[in-house]
Amino acid sequence: MKKPKNRTSQIGFEDFRRLARDESLSKYERIGFPDEYREGFERQIFDDIAGKLYNLQRQQQTVLDIGPGCSDLPNMLINLCERNGHSLTLVDSEEMLRQLDDRPFLSKVTAPYPDCPELIDGLSGAVDVILCYSVLQYIVLDTAFFRFLDDSLSLLAPGGQMLIGDIPNVSKRKRFFSSEAGIRFHKDFMRTADEPVVRFNQIEHDQIDDAIVFAILGRARSAGFDAYLLPQARSLPMANRREDILIQRP
Incomplete structure (x- = not known):
């Protein structure tokens, strides 16, 4: 089977559009992972995410997923949002998003985040949950990194949470x-x-190394947000070399 580029190589938004169109790849390979890193693990991954983003367990929240891809994880989030009456916005390429089901409570924005000014303006100060999972390494290469962070923080409602998850920290x-x-x-x-x-x-x-991780924590805290560095559940396939950042607006 044809394999996608190694995740340590430079790969960006346009590369993922190409991978999403490649029907010879599995749903995990289309998001840049070998099957053995995701197949059979995504329920555990989602449970770890939901345990940190406790706002997801509430009712009628506004949720944003940045770069959801097309594996089982976004479908798990879609189903949870449906059960709890949330509104959900997914931001990714058209090629990725069209592989996910349409639902009445679901909005799809085809853009390389944060190059979506209408979304940023429309959701300013109104988002209860932001999820950005296994995406930060591409944002660091592809976009103005601090603009990504600052724009994301501007979206959080009081009490809102942002999880920047599955960060491949080379120092760790x-x-x-x-x-x-x-x-x-x-x-x-x-x-x-x-x-x-x-x-x-x-x-x-x-x-990404400790300097970038600490820069995220420091910039968020200096902007008035609480920010925490969290381990992944030990059962996850890359918990020994990846970690998560949780940011909360007081």
């Missing part, structure tokens, strides 16, 4: 692969006797 990855547990994981996964190569204090171009 290095810490893990320098540990005994990480060395064992690498050897088992790669089926090798060689230890992983880890180099600290080295700039990694086009990668």
Whole structure:
């Protein structure tokens, strides 16, 4: 089966439009993952997301999903929103969004976020839940990073929450692969006797590291929001090298 580009390579909005059109790919490959990283895990992933975004458990919330893709996760969110009477807006390419069902409470915006001024203006200060999962690494490469964050924060209603989830932090990855547990994981996964190569204090171009993670926390807090760095549930496939940021408007 044809494989998508490796997620460590530079890939952006236009690349995902191409992947979404490729009928030889699975629904997980179309969003940039090998099947083994997502197949059978998405219910656990969604439960982890919903446990952090507790506003989803309330009734009649305004929800925004930035870059939902076309796997099972957005369908789980759509179904939850239907049960709880939420309004839901999905922002992604037309190629991704047309693979998701249409519902009366669901709006689809075809644009590379945050290049959607009508959406930003129309939802200003009115969104109870923003989800941006497995997307930050592409935003860092594809768009004005702090504009993405500032525009997103401007959308949050009082008490609103934003989860920037599944962040591939290269600093966290290095810490893990320098540990005994990480060395064992690498050897088992790669089926090798060689230890992983880890180099600290080295700039990694086009990668998210602790500096970017802390910059997000600092910028959100300086703008008047609470911001927290959270671990993923241990059962998730990349919990040992990825993490989440939860931002809340008081």
